[in-house]
Amino acid sequence: MRFKKRIALAVENILANRTRSILTSLGIIIGTATVIVVIAIGLGAQEAIARQYSNLSVTSIFINTGPSVVTTRLSAKDADAIMEKSPSTARVAPHLIGRLSASMGTVTAQASIVGATPIYKDVANIELRYGRFFTEEEVEGNDRVVVLGPTVTEDLFGDSESNPVGEFIRINGRNFEVIGAAKFKGGSVGPVSLDESIFMPFTVAQKQVLGASTRVSLNADAKSVDVVGKAVEEITTILRDEHRLPPSVSDDFRVRDMGSNLKSAQQSSHTMTILLTGVAAIVLIVSGIGIMNIMLVSVTERTREIGIRKAIGARRKDILSQFLIEAVLISLFGGIVGVLIGVGTVPLANYASIEAIQSIWGIVLAFLFSILFGVFFGYYPAQKAAKLDAIVALRYE
């Protein structure tokens, strides 16, 4: 029998039982669409995490003043002590952050003021479009110089790409010279968006802008991924020592390494993806069982037809392929409709502010699985039909 005729025969049978065929493919439609949406959401979650942590390498370590009763604030001195005594730490950048308004002529903008040391540029991966970052000398000299994030540049100068170097802006009633402008980065370090920040020397920020009561944080970098744990231990020991904490007193600071944060975030997104994929797989399996169930009913209903076909010369493989092709066509139809629905749902998910990213391989995977399930679950009923005894089948009422 020609392949084209086989397909035509299967289509004929499917159309003869339209309602049942559609009900059968419904499971596949839902399964395929679910897989596509789940993969898109999984990818979206991974992308969101990647973006959130894009400024941080896995060697980053954050040190904050902790919630202890006996509190010695972190200071630039602590940063020096860590640099001096911790062999596993590559660099330490003390900084303090506050939110203030800055103005340029009559234009005013809200910005995060980040008081930092020159090394902060490397720790936070700041890239400059114009000018330069401030130097150690400027920090020591209490120089009133600032580097602007692109959003601040845009707010004050109208365009994020205009060159503000050499201009003066006012913060807290004082004039500051703009010496640099950063490129767009996206993402943030802790709660601070770098794009919305104004960077200035640590000393100036502490003494003239934010005030001495503003808490200092330290951003450190371990020398490599392997020694992050060691660096955390060393930093803890050094800071306890510096703050003269007796063993009975708990830490008055908090040390978190970004690597483990990133890892746990990635892990939870991975877990979520696996969970959702599991749900989608179950939906597909259930829909496959649905196919099997309805095919079995169909085989029983068509027992006499199978008997007639066998009597006039259909071989086992003719009957097998007839039912198998029907199952595959139904799954194919379900797969195509499922892909359309899935592809249509992903933008809806985005609209409902669930981050979801469409991927070709997600679509291909969902589609292939739907066909695979059609073959897999269609095989048993098809084989049952092929094995029917012609005489028994002919007598079936």
Added chain:
Amino acid sequence: MEPVIETQNICKSYSLGSESIPVLKDINLTVARGEFISLMGPSGSGKTTLMNIIGLLDKSSDGTYSLNGRDVTDLSEDDHAMIRNREIGFVFQSFNLLPRSNVLKNVELPLLYSGIESSPQRARDLLERVGMSDRLHHLPQELSGGQRQRVAIARALVNDPSIVLADEPTGNLDSRTGEEIMEIFAELNSQGKTIIMVTHEEEIARHAKRTVRLKDGSIIA
């Protein structure tokens, strides 16, 4: 001339638990080309079982069966299917047409499995021969019993088989329609087809040239 059908000591028994119930005992039947045979006997005599064995729908328990000079006793199920398709045309008491296919599709059905590209004209010609050419696109349920049996006969002939096996072909028809069907068989036979027909009606059996009588699994005449 070589016989179309030759059975030697065909036996068939069914096992019922530990007991073996014989249905056919040492059947020796030779059918020459062009014969028209009626197979008669009371119910339970084994005539349908013999028909199924001759039609390769069933296998004998013992003995040999040659069709067109070829020993087909031990061929595989699929080989039997191919022989049924090309060498044997079946006509059943209950017509056995596919209810969801029209008349033309039903007649073309054996061509679907024959693997050889046959001209679609053949089915139409045969339907014309049985007087059904004006009903090509009707469904079986829209036809009378006699019309359905004509369609079934056309289907049986579409691959030009060497024998036609008819199992009570008039059993579901009134006597006048039955006569019409028998006329078609007679005409086919006069054109050279070998026909074996199971029946329990004497007046139907009279249309055949030879009558083989079975009783309790043995040929008695």
